[in-house]
Amino acid sequence: MILPFVREGKTGSIQVIVERVEDPSAIGQTAEARDFPCLTARIDYPARGYGALFGWVQLVRSTDGASAGAEFEMDPFSLFTDTGSPYCYFGVTPTLFDSPARHTRVPMTWLAHTFLAWTPMAESIEPHVIPLVGFSWGFSIDRTETVAIPPARPLTPTDWTTHLPYLTKQHPAWTFAPVLGPAPGA
Template identity: 55%
Template sequence: MIIPFLRDGTQGAVTVTLERVNDPAAIGKHPSAGGFPCCTAEVDFPGKGYRALFGWVQLVRSTDNSSAGAAFDMDPFYLFEDAPSPYALFGINPTLFDAPSRIKRCPLTWTAHSYLAWTPMDDTDRRVPPLVGFSWGFNIDSASRITLQQVQSLTAADWDVHVPYLGTSHPGWVLDESKARQ
C-alpha cells in the first residue's frame, strides 16, 4: 500500500508492506516467529538533511496488554522503553520495521497504529505533528492459526483519539491534533 503525505508543501509517500514471516532467522527472530506478520514502512521524501527528519510513533492494542485489549499502549520496543520520546524510530526517511510474535500461540488480537510524524526544528516546543498513519496486525484463533490484519489507512480522527494518552505518557512533548480537525 502506498500512502501519500504532504509536509510543508512537499509531497512524500509511505510504502507499507505486510507479509508473513517464512524465515525468522533472516529477519533476526527466533524460529517461533514463523507465520507471524512482518511490517515494513518505507518513507519516500525528496527533502534532504533536516528536511527529511521524521519519526515513527507506534501504539499497540493487544488482548495481552495492560488493559487486556481495551486500550492502546505505546509499542514496547525494549531498547528504548525508558526513553522519554514518543518516537519508536527517528531519523532521515526512517523505515519502520516490526515483526511481533509470541512463543505460545494462544488466542490473541494484536493491532498497531503506526504514524509518521515530524518535529519542527525551528520551534521551541518539541511538537509532534502527524503526517500519515496506518493500521495493521494479526489474530491468533483457538486452533493457533495466525491471520494477518490487512493494512488500512488511518484518519485524522484516529490520531486525535490517541493525543490525550500520548500527552500523558510524554509530558515533555506537544502532541498536535491533526490539522484536518483544527
C-alpha cells in the same frame, strides 16, 4: 499499500508492506516468529538531511497487553524505552520495521496504529509531534493456533485524535498537533 503525505509543501509517500514470516532467521527473528506478520514501512521524500527527519509513533492494543486489549498503549523500541520520546524510530527517512511474535500461540488479537510524524527543529519550541499519515496493521490467533493477518489499512484523522489524551499523558514534555496531516501553513 502506498500512502501519500505532505510536509512543508513537499509531497512524499510511505510504502507499507505487511507479509507473513516464512523464514524467521532472514529477518533476525527466532523460530517462534514463523507465520506472524512482518511490517516494513519505507519513506520516499524529496528533501535531505534535517529536512527529511521523521519519526514513527506506534500504539498497540493487544489482548495480552497491560490493559488486556481495552486500550492502545505505546509500543516503543525496546532499546530506548527510557528516553521519554513518543517515537519508536526517528532519523533521516527512517524505515520502520516490526515483527511481533509470541512464544505461545493462544487466542489473542494485536492491532497497531502507526503514524509517520515529524518534529520541527527550531530551538524556540518544545518538542512537538506533527503527524502526517497513519495506518493500522496487526494479527490475531484463533483457538486452533492459526495466525490471521488482515491487510493494512489507512487511518483517519479521528484515529489520531482519539490517541491524543493518552499521548499527552504518557509524554507530558511533548506537545502533539491536534490533526493528522500537514500543519496549517505547512
